Amino acid sequence: MPSRLRYRPHSVRAKLVAMALATTFAALVTMAASMLAYDLMAFQQNWVDDLTTQADIIATVSAPAVGFNDPAAARQNLALLRVRPQIEAGAIYGPGGRLFASYAVSPADTPVFPAQPGLVGYRIEGGHMVVVHPVVENGERVGTVYLTARYRLLDRVGTYSLILGGVMLGSLLLAALVAGRLQLAITRPLRDVTDVARSVMERRDFSLRVRHGASGELGTLVDAFNNMLAEVERRARALQDANRTLEHEMTVRQGAERALLLADRRKDEFLATLAHELRNPLAPLRTGLDIMRLSGGDPAAGERARGVMERQLKQMVRLVDDLLDVSRINTGKLAIRREEIELHAVVSNALEIARPFIDAQGHTLTVGLPAGPVVILGDATRLAQVLSNLLNNAARYTPRGGRIALTATVADGRLRISVADNGIGIAPPMLGAIFEMFVQADASLERLNAGLGVGLSLARKLVELHEGTIEAASDGTGQGSTFTVALPVLARTAAPAPAAPLALGQAGPFRILLVDDNVDFVTAIGALLRTLGHTVQVCHDGAQALAGAAAFAPDFAFLDIGLPLMNGYDLARALRALPALSRTVMVAVTGWGQQKDRDLAFAAGFEEHLVKPVSVEQILAILAGHREGVAVADRG
Structure with missing residues (x-):
């Protein structure tokens, strides 16, 4: 056994030995x-x-001497004590x-005897024992024997104590x-x-165990200790696993x-920007x-006022349309038409949308496209929306008089538009976050052109719906930027024939019912x-419209959904039940567009669905389309 354990004063071994010695010492004392x-x-x-x-011997032999005064x-007789x-x-x-x-053991000593011998018996005086014994002659006390001896009690105690x-x-x-020996067990x-x-x-290692061969209560103690360590080890591992899970959850939660x-x-920045962007067109409209x-x-x-008002109204409609498109994409409600379209037609539509703003900013625009036709499978309107958003962003975040370039190349079956x-x-x-909702490259109040921060997010999601990708590149602040859209190209290169433009004002005359609060x-x-x-x-209101509908017998009924007294759905069902309106084309005009x-x-009986704000061109297109037996509006 190591010496540090053998002599450690607070060890169990030392305490057991001390207890045994203390018990033995107490018994011995x-x-x-x-x-x-x-x-x-x-x-x-x-x-x-x-x-x-x-004293009795001296008294016996000395009784005659005392009696005869000798x-x-x-x-x-006393000298016999030598x-x-x-x-x-x-x-x-x-x-x-x-x-x-009298008698003294040493002639040189002259003992001092008391005047009276004292009482019969013995007494101890100053380390001496004194014995007083009577001298009796014929039954009569004739004297007294007085003896004193050294009483070495302390010597006896010392010797015996040693x-x-x-x-x-x-x-x-x-x-x-x-x-x-015995305590080792x-x-x-x-x-x-x-x-x-x-x-x-010391080591926080709960896998350690006690090795023993003890039996009885000590064996039970060791087994219980080992079982406790096993349970603590199991719980410690469970706690560690829980802590790791908790740390992961905390990291995820913090993220x-x-x-x-x-x-x-x-969101707060977006709402503030949205309010600002919506107010901006309202001021020119009010001025107009x-x-x-x-x-x-x-x-x-x-005429100038109308031109200003039309441009500002288109700006507001574009903002609202972007928000609606983002909402539809996020909820999975936006579907795209997949048809064969030609690149030049898509770029032309995008340029038609974006060029007025580019020209207004005084920018120089250069366009470089492949010489031959490039056919892709997708939605021409949505892809034109993507490119027009990129062009508008370039014009917005480029100082006046800047340069913008739109180029397209085809390689390895992929079309790349930059x-x-x-x-x-x-x-x-910002390169990794620029496509997130409500993120803008320049969010300062001093920027010359503001936006909602949804254009690039909308563009990315539209491109992804076409199984494509969009990337942003820039050498840094003040160094310009490049956005590249990559889309799959069809093997065939025949471009579809462009549709003939619809001439407005050709339809009619019709009987038209308009219901809106x-x-x-x-x-x-x-x-x-x-x-x-x-x-x-x-x-x-719906009740007024229903009351006079049978007598008016309209060819077309444009009905708002949120009407007082009777909503547009119920009104449509009621009108459809009237024999006079069996051939009436009913169009829903509403702000709800999902x-x-x-x-x-x-389901309520409408044949067309228009989302506010509605332009007269959309109404005339529906009138013309039904005159020609063609459904112009998309039913979703």
Whole structure:
């Protein structure tokens, strides 16, 4: 056993040995005290008996001398005490208590005898034992024998204590040896348990176990300790697994919280920007109305005002359309037509949309396309929307008088369309986030052109619906940027024939029922249709429209959905039940444009579905399409 364990004062082994020694010591001290007390009592009694016997002998032999008043004979009798050197002095007192004869062990010593011998018996005085014994002659006390001896009680105690101390020391050593041997059966298992417990605390290793061969209660203790370590190990592993899971969940949650905070901040920025962007067109519209009201009969001023109002209205419609498209894509409600389209036609449509804004900014636009036709499978309108968004972004974030280039190349069955500019560029950290919702390359208040931050996100999602990709590249802030769209190319290169443009104003005249609670909108549309030769009846609630519908018998009924008294769905069902309106074409005109809203409209009996704001061109297209027996509007 290691010495550090053998002599450690606080170990179980040391405590067990100390307990055994303490018990042995207590027993030995009790025994020694008892033996010493007994020995002292016996020692004293022996001395008393011995001196009393001596005094009795002296009294017997000296009685005649006292009776005949012969001090010399009495002194001779006392001299016999020399054979007992421990008796230091002796004396015989006469009948009156007078000193009759005396004796001292050493002639040089002159003992001092008391005037009276005192009471019969013995007493201890200053380390001496004094015995007083009567001298009796014929039954009559004729004198007294007085003896004094050195009473070496302390010597006896010291000697006996030395003997007992040696015996006790030997006994304790023997007890320590025996206890040290016997305690191994107890302390070895406990020591092993202690060592394992210390290692577990220091190393946090719960796989350690106590090796033992103990039996009985100690064996049960060791087994219980090992079982406890096994249970702690199992729970520690479970806790570690739970902690790792919790750390992962915390990391995910923190990431989600950061994403939510970022999304919330972007949402707030988006709402503020949306309010700003929607207010921007409202000011010119209000100004245009004021010009038309105050200009009187000035046709030129009215024409300029109308031009401003049309441009601003198109801007508002574009903003709303972008938001609706993003919503439809996020909810999985946007479907694209897949048909063979030619690249040049898509680019032409995009340029037709974006060129007015590019020219207004004074930019130089260059276009480079492959010489031959390039056919792709997709939705021409949506792809034109993607390219027009990229061109508008390039124009918006390029200082006035900048350069914009649209180029397209075909390689390895992929069409790559790039829109490059020499504008403000994109910081490297923003390249990965520029396609996220509501993110803008320049979000400062000092930017010259604002936006909602949805154009690039919408463009990416539209491209992904065409199984393509879109990437952004920039050398940094102020170094311009390049957006590249990659799409699969069809093997065949025959371009579809362009559709003939629809001539407005060719349809009619028709009987048209307009039902909308927006008085200004429905009155203006009704007035415009009347100028085109149509017969128009305007109503502002469902009950009014139903009351006069049978007598009016319209060819077309344009119905708002959110009507007072009776909603548009119920009104459509009621009108469809009237025999006079069996051939009436009913068109839903509403601000609700999701697919479920279209499905509800068609289920209610509508044949067309228009989303506000509705232009007169859309209405005339429906009139012309049904005149020719062609359904112009898309039913979803």
